[in-house]
Amino acid sequence: MIYVEPINRLIRDKKAVKGEKVNQKYFGGFCECGGIMYQKSWFHYDSHSILISECEKCWKNEFMNFNGRTKTGSKGKIQVIERSDFREFIRDLLSTSEFEAVLSKSRGESYNASALSRAKKKLEEMDLPFDEVLAYI
Numbered sequence: 433m434i435y436v437e438p439i440n441r442l443i444r445d446k447k448a449v450k451g452e453k454v455n456q457k458y459f460g461g462f463c464e465c466g467g468i469m470y471q472k473s474w475f476h477y478d479s480h481s482i483l484i485s486e487c488e489k490c491w492k493n494e495f496m497n498f499n500g501r502t503k504t505g506s507k508g509k510i511q512v513i514e515r516s517d518f519r520e521f522i523r524d525l526l527s528t529s530e531f532e533a534v535l536s537k538s539r540g541e542s543y544n545a546s547a548l549s550r551a552k553k554k555l556e557e558m559d560l561p562f563d564e565v566l567a568y569i
């Protein structure tokens with residue numbers, strides 16, 4: 433699983449799930465460094481939920497699985513794509529021409545329309561919102 437922080441999506445089985453940000457400081461467990469973890473975002477799919485929490489001391493991110501509202505006990509470290517990694521993350525999903533078309537579009541430059549529509553299709557197949565990708569790339 434990968435957490436794509438700028439657009440608040442969790443990628444699992446090549447599909448992005450939209451998260452619900454937690455804006456208050458809710459307890460999310462203790463980190464192995466001894467710090468307190470705070471809830472960051474909730475993801476719901478089927479009857480499952482995943483909570484992502486972040487340590488206030490070492491900034492480590494962790495996921496925790498829930499079945500409905502019951503903890504299943506499984507948790508672990510999660511890979512986080514931060515703002516500074518976002519462009520590389522998108523580059524890896526697309527071909528060179530598709531990536532360049534997206535980049536040009538985001539800069540308001542002329543772009544290859546068929547490459548852009550292929551890029552859009554690929555991103556939509558993963559449930560990644562094209563407009564948000566454009567805004568953060």
Ligand SMILES: [Zn+2]
Nearest residue numbers: 463465487490
């Ligand atoms: Zn920590």
